[in-house]
Amino acid sequence: MKKKIRHFTLLEILIALSLSLIISGVLLFYYFQMSRVANLSEQATVRAFELRTLQNRLQNITLSFVKPNNRSTFFFQGSTPPGLFLSGTNTLIFSYDNGIVFDEALSNQVLGRLFVDPEKNLTLLTWVAREKWEAHVIPRFHREVLLKNVEKFSMQFLATNEEDASKAYLDLIFNQWIDHWRKEYQRLPALIRYKVQQIGQKEEIFAFPIIGPQTKVIYKS
Amino acid sequence: MIPKKKKRHLTLLEVLIALLIVSMALPILISSFVFTYSEQEKFLDEVILDRLANTVFVSLFEDLLANRISYKDLEAERETALSEAQMGLGSKNFEGTFSFKKLKPEKPDKSSNYFVELWRANLNFKRKKSEKVRPFSFDFLVIRDLTAQNAPKESNAEEEKEKK
Numbered sequence: 001m002k003k004k005i006r007h008f009t010l011l012e013i014l015i016a017l018s019l020s021l022i023i024s025g026v027l028l029f030y031y032f033q034m035s036r037v038a039n040l041s042e043q044a045t046v047r048a049f050e051l052r053t054l055q056n057r058l059q060n061i062t063l064s065f066v067k068p069n070n071r072s073t074f075f076f077q078g079s080t081p082p083g084l085f086l087s088g089t090n091t092l093i094f095s096y097d098n099g100i101v102f103d104e105a106l107s108n109q110v111l112g113r114l115f116v117d118p119e120k121n122l123t124l125l126t127w128v129a130r131e132k133w134e135a136h137v138i139p140r141f142h143r144e145v146l147l148k149n150v151e152k153f154s155m156q157f158l159a160t161n162e163e164d165a166s167k168a169y170l171d172l173i174f175n176q177w178i179d180h181w182r183k184e185y186q187r188l189p190a191l192i193r194y195k196v197q198q199i200g201q202k203e204e205i206f207a208f209p210i211i212g213p214q215t216k217v218i219y220k221s
Numbered sequence: 222m223i224p225k226k227k228k229r230h231l232t233l234l235e236v237l238i239a240l241l242i243v244s245m246a247l248p249i250l251i252s253s254f255v256f257t258y259s260e261q262e263k264f265l266d267e268v269i270l271d272r273l274a275n276t277v278f279v280s281l282f283e284d285l286l287a288n289r290i291s292y293k294d295l296e297a298e299r300e301t302a303l304s305e306a307q308m309g310l311g312s313k314n315f316e317g318t319f320s321f322k323k324l325k326p327e328k329p330d331k332s333s334n335y336f337v338e339l340w341r342a343n344l345n346f347k348r349k350k351s352e353k354v355r356p357f358s359f360d361f362l363v364i365r366d367l368t369a370q371n372a373p374k375e376s377n378a379e380e381e382k383e384k385k
Binding site: 030034037038041044045048049051052055059158160175190191193202205206207208209215216217218219220221 | 251254258261262264265268269271272275276279280282283285286287288291292309310361362363364365366367369370
């Protein structure tokens with residue numbers, strides 16, 4: 001007599017199904033959690049790298065500012081006519097020491113401009129030094145995008161009391177942050193803050209001391 | 222008639238051993254992910270702290286330039302906790318301290334009224350609820366001009382003249 005084969009009961013199948021559902025549910029939950037964390041972590045790393053690179057570049061430029069004399073060297077905030085610059089952003093024109101680079105004309109002392117272009121790129125434009133400009137010839141320049149998707153860019157300056165300064169400079173309030181730096185000051189500030197905000201991100205502040213006689217701590221008592 | 226061979230099913234013990242092996246392997250698989258993540262977090266901390274230290278130093282330097290930190294406070298060389306305002310956005314995850322130390326000259330020239338000194342600002346940061354400290358240091362110059370303070374007063378000189 002053939003032995004009767006025992007099949008699974010409906011209850012057993014249901015239990016097996018619910019167990020596998022629970023296990024696959026837990027596994028899927030962990031998988032999605034892990035991929036979400038990995039995604040966020042990657043985004044954070046990319047952003048941290050971008051900001052780190054920007055900090056290094058801004059620091060290098062800031063430490064190389066050259067004292068302005070308004071003939072061959074400059075340091076002031078320029079105007080930002082629409083079309084060339086993103087409206088609502090600031091621009092800084094300055095002379096700085098670019099060190100030794102491949103293009104000999106752009107080595108050593110050069111003229112720089114920090115601004116946000118209409119495509120929302122925080123840009124550093126470097127020209128050859130002002131005294132090397134020739135009449136009717138567009139001066140050589142180098143364009144460098146420091147950060148993309150920038151919607152706000154501004155600066156703040158801190159001035160200290162200096163002897164033999166221009167009248168415009170002496171009218172400043174010292175040791176307080178100010179939003180504008182005019183050509184007539186003919187001085188470098190002691191400290192500078194760059195405020196940068198990318199689309200959908202919080203504002204980031206980069207602050208640096210500027211090397212020079214204006215950046216000295218003096219105690220008279 | 223050939224008797225049908227009886228199928229041998231898995232015993233409970235075998236199933237439990239299998240489960241045990243699987244549960245031993247899972248943490249190893251997960252730990253590699255956790256390790257990568259924690260290493261990435263440490264690296265991010267380094268990057269964030271580097272920028273934070275720079276910002277905090279500028280804030281301290283601003284106070285030094287305006288003499289809001291007195292020379293006596295500098296000389297005290299004591300470690301002070303950074304306030305939330307000084308830490309800015311970094312105060313959410315980190316806490317920090319600062320202290321100053323004079324590097325040069327070790328022994329000042331007492332006959333002079335004008336000193337140029339090299340100082341170091343030491344900043345220490347750590348993630349909240351963590352013990353690992355990340356130190357940063359920034360050097361700066363301090364000028365002590367005591368010429369006016371130690372100069373003989375004109376009124377005193379006049380009084381002495383009158384007495385004579």
